[in-house]
Structure formats: C-alpha cells, structure tokens
Amino acid sequence: MVIFSLVCYQKVPGSRYSRVLADAMDRVTRRFYLPVDELNLFEGGMSGMIKRLGDEHSIYIKAAKKQAFEEDLNQPDTIVGGSRSPDGQWDFLLSGDLRIGYIRISGFAETEQGENNTAADFRAALEQLRKEKIRGLVLDLRDNRGGSLKAAVDICDMLVPKGEIVTTRGRDGQILRAFHASGKASFAGFPIAVLINRKSASASEIVAACLQDHDLAIVVGERSYGKGTVQEVVDMGHAFGVMKLTIATYWRPSGQNINRSKEDVKSDVKKATWGVSPNEGYDVRVEDDERDRLLSWQRESELAALPGGKSTAGDPTPDRVLLKAVGYLESKAKK
DSSP states (O other): OHHHHHHHHHHOTTOHHHHHHHHHHHHHHHHTOOOOOHHHHHHHHHHHHHHTTTOTTOEEEOGGGHHHHHHHHSOSOOEEOSEEOTTSOEEOBOSSSSOEEEEEEOOBOOOTTOTTOHHHHHHHHHHHHHHTTOSEEEEEOTTOOOBOHHHHHHHHHHHOOSSEEEEEEOTTSOEEEEEEOOSOOOOOSSOEEEEEOTTOOTHHHHHHHHHHHTTSEEEEESOOOOOOEEEEEEEOOTTTOEEEEEEEEEEOTTSOBOOOOGGGTTSOGGGOOSSOOOOTTOBOOOOHHHHHHHHHHHHHHHHHHSTTOOOOOSOOOOOHHHHHHHHHHHHHHTO
16 A cells, blocks of 8 residues: 555656545554564564474574574584493493493584584494494484484494485475495494484484394384474574475385374374384383483483592482393393
8 A cells, every 4th residue: 555655646746636645644654553573574474484384394493593503403422322431431331241332322413523523423432342342232312303414324334234224305205315325334243222212303213214124223112203304404694593494304225204294193103104113022111200210310320420420329210221122132142
C-alpha cells in the first residue's frame, strides 16, 4: 500500500485523489504502524524457512549462539582411555592380564594443524597399544554425537583392510560419494567390541556400522540414535548467524540408510533398520539413572587421577555394557 501510494503521488501529482491516499497512508504510518527490527525479521524468516524443510537436523543458528556452535565443532581431548597413569597421561590398557585395550571417542574433530585431531590421536593410542601387544580392543562410542566425516573415515581406514566404508546419498537416493578403504590398514589381527547407546549418533554410527558390516567387530549396548545426515554449514555473516542444512544421508556398507526418518520415529525399534543395532545376544539396556551414575563416577575417577586430585568415595558403578564386551574379548583372546 505504501509503495502504491507513492507511485500514485508521483504519477499524478496534481490529482486530489492521490494526495488524499498519500495523506491517509502517512497518518496510518505515524499513528498505527509498529516498526519491525530488521534482524528479528530476518531471524524469524530464516527459522520459518528451515522449519518448512521438515528436517530436525537442518537448523538456523542465531548470531548470539554462533560462537558456542563453532566451539562445539572443535572438541578437545576426543580420545581418552579408561584411566590415567601417575603422570596424568591416558592409560589405554584395561586392568588384568589379558592385555585388552580401551579407547573412548567422545567426538570426531578435525583440524588443519593436527591439534585435537581425533584420527591422529586415535592412531597414536593404537600405536601405544600395539607396543603392549593387545589381544583385543574396546572402542567406546557411547554418548558420542558425531562430528567430522573425514575423521570417522580415517579411523575406519586404520582398521578395515578393504571394501566400502560409507556412502553419502542425496535427497533423490542417488550416491553422491563413496568412501573405500585404502588397503593400508595399519592395525588388524585382534577382536574388537564397539560400545554404543541411544545417544551415539552421526560419525560414531558410521564407524560402528562399518566395523560391524565387515565382521571386524561386535556391537554391544543399545540401538544408536539414527542421525545419518550430512550437513552443510553456511555462514550468513557476523550479524546474521549460521544456517546448517541437510544435503545428504549416510548409508552403511550393507546398503542400509543410517538415518532415522520422521516416519520411523514411532516405529518398532526392534524391527527397525535405521541406525546401528547391537549384535544378537549383546543388547544391554541401560536406564537413564544408571547411565547418570556411571557418567558421574567416570568424571570423578578421571579428576581423581590427575596430579593433586582427590580420591573418589564409595563403590564404583558397575559398567554392564563394558563387562559384556570384555567377556566377549576374553573368550576370543583365550583361543
């Protein structure tokens, strides 16, 4: 209406009708028009547009939360062991005389300089365990929300002698890119048990699915989250935040889609094909209160192992998933 009135006023400057319309619009603007903040208008429009995609992983991140989002992408200490040595370094060997290694990956980070690079740190941990002549490995991916695709592929390449690691497919189902093992697997010859739970997602599901499909590991715990989506991050500028869009999905070597679609949310988990499910006989359900106690004890133990740390009080919470995995590895190591 404002534009229309201005056009009329310019085109017919001598017409009393155009002057009346312009005067009316001027009064509306001065008395009844509520100004809209341009940034709020932009953010509202972006949020509404992304919501129409119907994809829970495509999101718009406001400028106020942009820094926290970027910091979350660069996670420190993504490779940890089961305990710390007296000098504060991680010990990747479980207690006992069967020489079973333990590596927990909390996220998949990738940096150009190699600092906090998950794949490089994973290789270093395996090199350390190889000197210990391990006879089995526990790879703990519980509560791992994912991260860098490249880091996940690089880790699989260290353990998989040959074959497909993962493929990405577009919204039309066509393969966009396929990742295969280089044939230079540096570490092999020992059984592996991968631990997952319902919060294991994205890159962690790629690793678990790849090792399971190639029969290089058994999976112990709970069905994973089912976030097999590839996101592209678009920086909208300093004042306007970040847009994260789903452009593809991850598919495991067996040909199954890792991603859980909206239609699968209410489906029977036991019959589902999305995500990664434990091997038969290795499904261990852990309720939230048990999981919280275990995480709390884990954090206290890690802090206590640091120089100057205080010893933890009380008895440790039994880790039933880890015990199940160790039992499997012990049976294999004895052969």
